[in-house]
Amino acid sequence: MFTAKEWLSKIDDQRECFRKYREECYDIIRRYKNNHVLRTYYDDDTTYNLLYSIVETLKPVLYNRTPKAESRATNKRNILSREVAQLLENVLNNITENYDFDYVIQSCIHDYVLNGLGCVRVVYDTFNQDTTFISSITGDEETVNLKVFEEVKTEYVSWNNVIFADAKKWEDVNWIAFRAFMTKEQVKEQFGAGKANNLIYDNVDEKEADERDYSITSNSEAKDKKVEVFEIWDKDNRKQIFLVREDAKILATNDDPLKLDGFFPIPRPLFMNQCNDELIPTPLYEYFRSQLDELEEISVRIRSLVQEIKRRGYYNADIPNATEIVTAPDNTFIPVDNFAQLSLNTGADGLINS
Numbered sequence: 001m002f003t004a005k006e007w008l009s010k011i012d013d014q015r016e017c018f019r020k021y022r023e024e025c026y027d028i029i030r031r032y033k034n035n036h037v038l039r040t041y042y043d044d045d046t047t048y049n050l051l052y053s054i055v056e057t058l059k060p061v062l063y064n065r066t067p068k069a070e071s072r073a074t075n076k077r078n079i080l081s082r083e084v085a086q087l088l089e090n091v092l093n094n095i096t097e098n099y100d101f102d103y104v105i106q107s108c109i110h111d112y113v114l115n116g117l118g119c120v121r122v123v124y125d126t127f128n129q130d131t132t133f134i135s136s137i138t139g140d141e142e143t144v145n146l147k148v149f150e151e152v153k154t155e156y157v158s159w160n161n162v163i164f165a166d167a168k169k170w171e172d173v174n175w176i177a178f179r180a181f182m183t184k185e186q187v188k189e190q191f192g193a194g195k196a197n198n199l200i201y202d203n204v205d206e207k208e209a210d211e212r213d214y215s216i217t218s219n220s221e222a223k224d225k226k227v228e229v230f231e232i233w234d235k236d237n238r239k240q241i242f243l244v245r246e247d248a249k250i251l252a253t254n255d256d257p258l259k260l261d262g263f264f265p266i267p268r269p270l271f272m273n274q275c276n277d278e279l280i281p282t283p284l285y286e287y288f289r290s291q292l293d294e295l296e297e298i299s300v301r302i303r304s305l306v307q308e309i310k311r312r313g314y315y316n317a318d319i320p321n322a323t324e325i326v327t328a329p330d331n332t333f334i335p336v337d338n339f340a341q342l343s344l345n346t347g348a349d350g351l352i353n354s
Helices: 004-017 019-032 050-062 079-097 101-115 184-191 193-197 206-211 289-308 322-327 339-345
Strands: 117-134 141-157 162-164 175-183 225-234 239-244 249-255
Touching: 004 019, 004 162, 004 175, 004 225, 004 239, 019 050, 019 101, 050 101, 050 289, 079 101, 101 117, 101 141, 175 184, 184 193, 184 225, 184 249
Parallel strands: none
Antiparallel strands: 117 141, 162 175, 175 225, 225 239, 239 249
């Protein structure tokens, strides 16, 4: 078992390995949101946001509707086996209908297409309640804390809030960590008032904290004071560990809460353009960045040329309706007096010079 300081050291080392990737992702997000301005010789903020079109075209190709579970009995002749299979199918379909499952998967697909890393996790929630009943043996009232509700659902995990051990293959990853910024009320609800009162909370801008060496920075504009919490899943020891960076404190340690065969509460994340020597993905954007820059520059140049095209000229004042020729729509004929004399003297070319 590692100490809290050792865990934080491992997390920081891995985030340092992903630093270049994360900086690239923030640049991609800025461009997707049209906050990116191409650096050209022109003082112009014109952008040709082809990245947005590409991302929005690919997303529905990868996920376009809620999946339907299908459970089949191994022994179709066995009535009980068929009924259990039907029950499992109904339960799975009911789970995806009880909350916005599409939003979770669509958020994951968005990260995958835009940044090259998509992740969701499984969450198991229970609700216990004190129940009083009369014992059939003693006849006395007894109070027992019973589980009255349980729920399994999936949650979206942002690409910049999941950290995992250094490995070449996902099968070799022996720990993962989820980062979250929690308010005092959230810490109190999950870990108790005693631990919540002993932590230091600060005004945190989560994006700013990630861009500035991944450290918490003060921001007076932030509404809620929060603390940085890491949820670590240690596969070797099958432990779930919660710790905070503040004084390297461990908030809680749980023994394998989900009892899953693979232990981790997530499947293998979606990695785009991943090589066999590391688990750091390469966003699709990196393969056509230069073409996007070229198209943006062409768009800026076209707009500059269009702005320079202006028509000016003069006309013969003796012909009062000469301006109608310039402003008339297509296939329009303008009547003029003394047409024959006009044709002999100057013709149409002699009326207007531009």
